[in-house]
Amino acid sequence: MRRVKLSPWKSRFYITAGFICVGLGLIGIPTPLLPTTPFLLLAAFCFARGSQRWHDWLVEHHIFGSYILAFREKRGLTRGQKLNIALGSSLTLMITGYFAPLLIGKVLAGFIWLTGMIALYFYRSAPTPAKSQTETDIRPASAPSDLP
Secondary structure, three states: OOOOOHHHHHHHHHHHHHHHHHHHHHHHHOOOOOOOOOHHHHHHHHHHHOOOHHHHHHOOOOHHHHHHHHHOOOOOOOOHHHHEEEEEEHHHHHHHHHOOOOHHHHHHHHHHHHHHHHHHHHHOHHHHHHHHOHHHHHOOOOOOOOOO
């Protein structure tokens, strides 16, 4: 794939937009109403246009890279990612419900939590890796019948 050379201003614009999107994606990890993956995908797009080095950093990042690769490979979320999302959302919405001054705020926090957990439950999970074949599962080859 041939890379088109951008002007320095366009390159800086894409890199800046990429970092803004990474920041919003980072904020979206513990925040239930702010999505993470769309911002990280947009950041990957911006970095791919602005700087190959920053794009590689984002895709290979130990936290952010898993979101992008799961989307790219159409795998879904892993159980660990679902657990992190559920725990972070639950904690955030419990704090929100506790400090909400009106009953409607508490009810709304509970409703958001319930719908979020239902959506997370029905969201496709990444397939679990196949179990490796152990030595006890390997059957010996049958012996030739012409031997005594």
